Amino acid sequence: MKRRKLDLAQVPANIGKGADDRYQVATPLRALLNKVFPDHWSFLLGEIALFSFIVLLLSGVFLTLFFDPSMREVTYDGPYTALRGVEMSAAYESSLRLSFEVRGGLFMRQMHHWAALLFMASIVVHMARVFFTGAFRKPREANWTIGIILFLLGFFAGFTGYSLPDDGLSGTGLRIASAIMLSIPVVGTWLSAAVFGGEYPGELIIGRFYIAHVLLIPGGLLALISVHLGLVFKQKHTQWPGPMRTNDNVVGERMFPRYALKQGGFFMAVFGTVALLAGLFQINPIWLFGPYLASAVSSASQPDWYVMFMDGLVRLMPAWQIDFPIGDGYVLPPLFWPAVVGLGALFTLPMLYPTIEARRLKDTKSHHILQRPRDAPERTGVGAMAFTFFMIATISGANDVIADKFHISLNAMTWAGRIGLVILPPLAYVISVRICLGLQQHDREVLAHGVETGIIRRLPDGRFEEVHQPLGPVDEHGHPLPLDYAGWVVPKKMNRVGALGPAIKGFFFPIEKPAEAPVSPAVPPVSGSTREEIISGR
Amino acid sequence: MTSDTPAGRRFRVFNRRRSAPSRARRRVGAAVRMLAALALAGGVYTAFAPGAFAQDDKQLSTAAQEGQALFNNSCITCHGPQAQGVEGRGPSLVGVGSAAVEFQVGTGRMPMTRQEAQAEQKRPVFDETQTKQLGQYIQELGGGPQIPAGSLTQDIKQNPEALANGGELFRLNCAQCHGNVGAGGALSSGKFAPSLHDPSPQQIYGAMLTGPQNMPVFGDNELTPEQKTEIITYITQQIQDDKDPGGLFNLGGYGPATEGLAIFVVGITILVFASLWIAGKS
Numbered sequence: 174m175k176r177r178k179l180d181l182a183q184v185p186a187n188i189g190k191g192a193d194d195r196y197q198v199a200t201p202l203r204a205l206l207n208k209v210f211p212d213h214w215s216f217l218l219g220e221i222a223l224f225s226f227i228v229l230l231l232s233g234v235f236l237t238l239f240f241d242p243s244m245r246e247v248t249y250d251g252p253y254t255a256l257r258g259v260e261m262s263a264a265y266e267s268s269l270r271l272s273f274e275v276r277g278g279l280f281m282r283q284m285h286h287w288a289a290l291l292f293m294a295s296i297v298v299h300m301a302r303v304f305f306t307g308a309f310r311k312p313r314e315a316n317w318t319i320g321i322i323l324f325l326l327g328f329f330a331g332f333t334g335y336s337l338p339d340d341g342l343s344g345t346g347l348r349i350a351s352a353i354m355l356s357i358p359v360v361g362t363w364l365s366a367a368v369f370g371g372e373y374p375g376e377l378i379i380g381r382f383y384i385a386h387v388l389l390i391p392g393g394l395l396a397l398i399s400v401h402l403g404l405v406f407k408q409k410h411t412q413w414p415g416p417m418r419t420n421d422n423v424v425g426e427r428m429f430p431r432y433a434l435k436q437g438g439f440f441m442a443v444f445g446t447v448a449l450l451a452g453l454f455q456i457n458p459i460w461l462f463g464p465y466l467a468s469a470v471s472s473a474s475q476p477d478w479y480v481m482f483m484d485g486l487v488r489l490m491p492a493w494q495i496d497f498p499i500g501d502g503y504v505l506p507p508l509f510w511p512a513v514v515g516l517g518a519l520f521t522l523p524m525l526y527p528t529i530e531a532r533r534l535k536d537t538k539s540h541h542i543l544q545r546p547r548d549a550p551e552r553t554g555v556g557a558m559a560f561t562f563f564m565i566a567t568i569s570g571a572n573d574v575i576a577d578k579f580h581i582s583l584n585a586m587t588w589a590g591r592i593g594l595v596i597l598p599p600l601a602y603v604i605s606v607r608i609c610l611g612l613q614q615h616d617r618e619v620l621a622h623g624v625e626t627g628i629i630r631r632l633p634d635g636r637f638e639e640v641h642q643p644l645g646p647v648d649e650h651g652h653p654l655p656l657d658y659a660g661w662v663v664p665k666k667m668n669r670v671g672a673l674g675p676a677i678k679g680f681f682f683p684i685e686k687p688a689e690a691p692v693s694p695a696v697p698p699v700s701g702s703t704r705e706e707i708i709s710g711r
Numbered sequence: 712m713t714s715d716t717p718a719g720r721r722f723r724v725f726n727r728r729r730s731a732p733s734r735a736r737r738r739v740g741a742a743v744r745m746l747a748a749l750a751l752a753g754g755v756y757t758a759f760a761p762g763a764f765a766q767d768d769k770q771l772s773t774a775a776q777e778g779q780a781l782f783n784n785s786c787i788t789c790h791g792p793q794a795q796g797v798e799g800r801g802p803s804l805v806g807v808g809s810a811a812v813e814f815q816v817g818t819g820r821m822p823m824t825r826q827e828a829q830a831e832q833k834r835p836v837f838d839e840t841q842t843k844q845l846g847q848y849i850q851e852l853g854g855g856p857q858i859p860a861g862s863l864t865q866d867i868k869q870n871p872e873a874l875a876n877g878g879e880l881f882r883l884n885c886a887q888c889h890g891n892v893g894a895g896g897a898l899s900s901g902k903f904a905p906s907l908h909d910p911s912p913q914q915i916y917g918a919m920l921t922g923p924q925n926m927p928v929f930g931d932n933e934l935t936p937e938q939k940t941e942i943i944t945y946i947t948q949q950i951q952d953d954k955d956p957g958g959l960f961n962l963g964g965y966g967p968a969t970e971g972l973a974i975f976v977v978g979i980t981i982l983v984f985a986s987l988w989i990a991g992k993s
Contacts, residue, residue, distance in 0.1 A: 213990055214983070221979075254875065287974065294979050471886040471891035573897040
């Protein structure tokens with residue numbers, strides 16, 4: 174009998190053939206693996222959010238194995254002596270147990286929290302990239318809106334998670350949330366009673382927030398992230414302008430193997446960074462905060478950073494209470510304006526921005542090529558304005574810590590925030606528009622006259638002028654022919670000329686010989702032998 | 712009025728005094744009663760009220776005399792001669808006790824550099840003996856609370872609940888201003904609650920007892936001496952002793968503010984460089 178010989182080299186081909194015979198996947202898979210993604214570092218910022226979401230899911234599943242979402246009163250008798258014998262809820266007790274008794278539990282808890290902060294941070298950074306480059310324009314308005322809803326969902330996922338351990342800090346946050354609900358006219362009391370199952374804090378809220386935090390909100394996030402990525406896939410990624418890149422093509426790398434390998438590596442980088450943060454930096458030391466008591470509130474109680482802007486707006490709001498003398502009298506507390514109206518506006522206005530901009534510019538075309546921020550000065554100005562507003566609000570959310578550590582009066586901080594919130598955003602708009610216009614002008618100037626070389630030439634009639642290196646062809650007098658702006662980087666220094674050519678392989682050292690630098694016919698190359706020494710003449 | 716029984720005689724005597732006091736007798740009686748009442752009121756007053764010149768004949772101890780000399784050199788400008796205070800500059804020190812002096816001078820808060828919202832802690836101007844002498848002077852001048860001698864912390868081995876009790880009391884009474892982690896916090900108009908990472912048990916006890924700067928007084932009615940020592944046990948063993956689990960850096964214990972800063976300064980920075988690196992490899 175002839176023995177079958179296993180040919181190792183044939184194994185992948187055989188498996189592939191077997192799979193295709195059964196499932197007919199070769200054609201769609203080839204299209205998928207050959208899909209081209211443009212390559213630029215700023216396109217990886219959204220991936221940080223995706224990958225930290227995966228870290229969140231993995232570490233979150235671990236935490237659910239040990240967490241008890243119950244407000245049952247228990248007495249702690251674990252290894253942490255400073256709380257032994259203290260009455261607390263089962264949720265807080267199991268969080269302590271998770272931190273001190275479960276092997277690796279504290280690390281996983283810190284990883285989950287750091288990944289949450291990173292998730293929100295990368296969403297904001299990614300959103301800034303999309304905004305300032307005009308990637309939200311037609312046909313991607315829907316994806317922009319989905320992105321904002323993702324931030325909102327992340328906001329609520331973060332807040333519910335912050336509340337779950339039932340420590341002193343999370344209870345304080347919950348109290349503020351209940352106050353915000355109560356501030357809504359007419360429905361406030363009903364809303365708060367519905368959420369808390371009666372008067373705050375009740376005995377249900379941890380269980381309700383738990384199911385929202387581990388099922389409802391992550392489900393929504395997962396669904397929307399799928400749609401978000403699906404739309405990127407369907408509509409294709411935007412790309413920067415550059416050689417051979419048009420509005421109708423995508424220049425980049427194939428999905429397989431390069432892009433997939435890079436993404437795999439980047440996932441490892443994100444995972445590693447989160448683990449590094451979790452291992453080096455303590456986050457949310459709930460054992461020091463104690464169990465939640467309505468009577469015990471710590472100074473410097475703040476929400477996590479992505480909620481801090483709201484806390485800051487609340488801190489800056491003057492105490493303007495409106496009384497309605499109807500019936501027994503109704504009150505509209507000042508909290509309503511920053512916390513409900515402010516939050517609503519801060520999420521609604523960005524959603525409408527693509528429509529507003531398209532209508533203002535009467536722009537109905539589809540855009541797949543990105544714009545540099547300087548080429549859309551007004552958009553950049555609006556973005557700088559929004560960013561300044563957000564920063565002032567966020568800093569004001571921690572104004573007590575800043576006032577204390579930098580020895581500033583807290584009252585001065587509050588007034589600086591109030592005045593800054595009104596004055597600085599318009600100022601940021603004006604300044605960034607001027608900077609954009611200046612950068613545009615410099616680009617046009619270099620395209621028209623060439624790059625400044627720093628070489629001063631003296632003309633026969635005694636005048637001095639700087640020698641410019643033309644970027645393109647010259648006319649018969651040696652003057653550069655004007656070049657059109659292509660929407661991409663214009664070299665501003667001599668050593669950047671040719672930087673748009675093919676990249677030289679090798680990260681630390683070039684592993685291939687760079688191409689010969691092009692020689693301009695206008696300026697003969699300067700070499701040591703023909704160069705004359707410049708002397709003062711005496 | 713003819714019966715001559717003893718009872719009848721007593722009745723007669725009684726009756727006679729009651730029924731027929733002469734005018735002169737009435738006058739004399741009223742004067743005597745008046746004198747007696749005045750003597751009683753004056754006597755009670757002199758017995759209970761402090762003598763107007765009590766300090767004069769009381770001799771200051773040697774330590775207090777040294778303290779008085781220091782006081783007259785360094786403190787008299789704002790607290791006045793006899794430490795009765797100067798309007799608009801410094802409060803009266805009569806009755807603040809040596810506990811207040813030892814806290815304020817021992818932590819360098821007094822003498823104050825300038826008039827401001829709150830005296831800053833700085834390197835003490837007076838050494839330990841001088842501080843004690845100043846304290847002795849103020850103590851002998853007007854009395855007041857004193858820091859008890861002996862250990863001001865509880866031994867956890869003997870009293871294992873002290874730490875947890877101290878923690879609960881700390882979160883209820885101290886954390887409002889000093890923060891759960893004892894990092895300190897801002898109060899209004901430039902006032903602040905200082906960090907609790909430096910002070911000694913004596914200083915913490917003195918602060919609770921006397922309420923220095925903008926701190927409220929936690930007298931022995933609010934927090935018993937035992938509760939005070941439990942709080943000090945929690946502060947020294949849990950907050951000052953940096954045995955926090957959860958990494959090399961606790962980011963100052965300022966809560967989510969520094970955590971939010973860290974995610975951008977460390978996390979986003981690392982990952983932006985990583986993406987520059989990965990995208991650069993083409």
